[in-house]
Amino acid sequence: MATIPFNDLRTQYLAHQQEFNAAALRVLDSGWYILGKETAAFEAEFATYLGAAGCAGVNSGTDAIHLALRALGVGPGDEVITVAHTAVATVAAIRMAGATPVLVDIDPVTYTMSPAALEEAINPMTRAVIPVHLYGHPADLAAIEAVVRPRGIWLIEDCAQAHGASIDGRKVGTFGDLACFSFYPTKNLGALGDGGAVTGMDPDLIGKVRLLREYGWSAKARYVSQVEGVNSRLDELQAALLRVKLKHLDTDNDLRRELAAYYGALLPEQVVKPTERLHCRHVYHLYVVRVPERDRVRAALEAEGVGTAIHYPVPIHRQPAYEDNRAITTHRLTQTELAANEIVSLPLYPGLTEAGVKTVAAALERALAA
Numbered sequence: 389m390a391t392i393p394f395n396d397l398r399t400q401y402l403a404h405q406q407e408f409n410a411a412a413l414r415v416l417d418s419g420w421y422i423l424g425k426e427t428a429a430f431e432a433e434f435a436t437y438l439g440a441a442g443c444a445g446v447n448s449g450t451d452a453i454h455l456a457l458r459a460l461g462v463g464p465g466d467e468v469i470t471v472a473h474t475a476v477a478t479v480a481a482i483r484m485a486g487a488t489p490v491l492v493d494i495d496p497v498t499y500t501m502s503p504a505a506l507e508e509a510i511n512p513m514t515r516a517v518i519p520v521h522l523y524g525h526p527a528d529l530a531a532i533e534a535v536v537r538p539r540g541i542w543l544i545e546d547c548a549q550a551h552g553a554s555i556d557g558r559k560v561g562t563f564g565d566l567a568c569f570s571f572y573p574t575k576n577l578g579a580l581g582d583g584g585a586v587t588g589m590d591p592d593l594i595g596k597v598r599l600l601r602e603y604g605w606s607a608k609a610r611y612v613s614q615v616e617g618v619n620s621r622l623d624e625l626q627a628a629l630l631r632v633k634l635k636h637l638d639t640d641n642d643l644r645r646e647l648a649a650y651y652g653a654l655l656p657e658q659v660v661k662p663t664e665r666l667h668c669r670h671v672y673h674l675y676v677v678r679v680p681e682r683d684r685v686r687a688a689l690e691a692e693g694v695g696t697a698i699h700y701p702v703p704i705h706r707q708p709a710y711e712d713n714r715a716i717t718t719h720r721l722t723q724t725e726l727a728a729n730e731i732v733s734l735p736l737y738p739g740l741t742e743a744g745v746k747t748v749a750a751a752l753e754r755a756l757a758a
């Protein structure tokens with residue numbers, strides 16, 4: 389019986405082993421390990437890839453969101469609207485900045501922020517909105533911008549799952565006042581450790597993030613804090629490895645899209661498959677479907693050696709850490725709660741083969757028929 393793991397990072401390393409090893413040795417041999425040439429080169433290359441004016445490497449995607457909020461002056465007393473159907477990191481970062489997360493419902497087709505729900509949640513304390521390009525599908529930024537721009541509310545994109553996704557050919561990470569990426573190893577552009585970045589179209593704002601990521605020091609005056617900052621730096625080793633990964637990002641995303649299309653052709657009718665909205669390029673960070681009797685189906689897949697996961701099983705407002713109004717909901721999150729009960733993520737990553745997809749699809753068909 390063929391076993392299909394939910395993910396396989398080692399195969400992704402082995403696919404470009406020589407390049408990764410050479411990059412790592414170059415850094416080890418350089419004698420310079422934090423914020424040097426590799427980080428500067430990666431920042432420039434990633435900004436160019438996106439079509440952004442600037443990029444600041446930081447320690448994680450969570451830090452990227454935290455520092456983007458701080459660079460925009462968002463903090464205690466401010467409300468920041470995002471979704472409950474996201475990685476907890478999005479909400480943890482809002483709390484790190486001292487602001488209050490307000491969670492709104494999602495669109496049931498793309499699983500991204502509902503612009504109508506966003507509009508209902510806005511009040512005079514709303515300072516920023518963080519749509520998440522969840523699973524690799526762009527949020528409806530045109531509708532969201534129509535809500536936030538006239539009101540002077542900051543727009544921060546959470547691009548942690550959407551490296552290379554685009555709307556009308558323009559990459560996500562270039563729409564918001566600032567945008568945030570994670571390079572956690574499983575992401576479409578993943579390091580071999582932790583990493584993150586803030587990107588944007590305003591070099592001054594990127595400069596603010598650069599100050600904040602290292603104690604408020606400027607390049608000209610080290611050891612003198614201009615503003616109160618933190619330590620959140622992208623290290624040279626991860627930057628060098630990310631430069632290798634970036635070269636292969638488009639090929640990897642194309643492969644993800646091919647595997648997704650293959651799933652789409654093979655999966656039985658009862659399975660609700662992901663949709664790609666018109667003008668959007670989905671990069672399938674995750675291939676998330678809805679099935680009846682989800683938990684039974686998952687167990688049956690597991691018994692056949694097929695790994696699955698749920699992203700995410702408990703909406704954030706239902707998690708113990710965020711009760712007691714640490715995260716606010718103003719309306720019922722009906723679509724969020726429905727999704728949490730029905731979704732399952734199937735294996736999809738560069739390194740998975742068409743034969744692997746076939747195996748998963750056949751196992752799913754058997755599970756549904758049982």
Ligand SMILES: *Cc1c(COP(=O)(O)O)cnc(C)c1O
Pocket residue numbers: 447448449450451474475477478520546548549569570571572583584
């Ligand atoms: C992974 C992720 C983050 C956080 O990134 P880390 O690098 O793990 O801190 C934030 N938002 C979303 C949607 C993510 O998937």
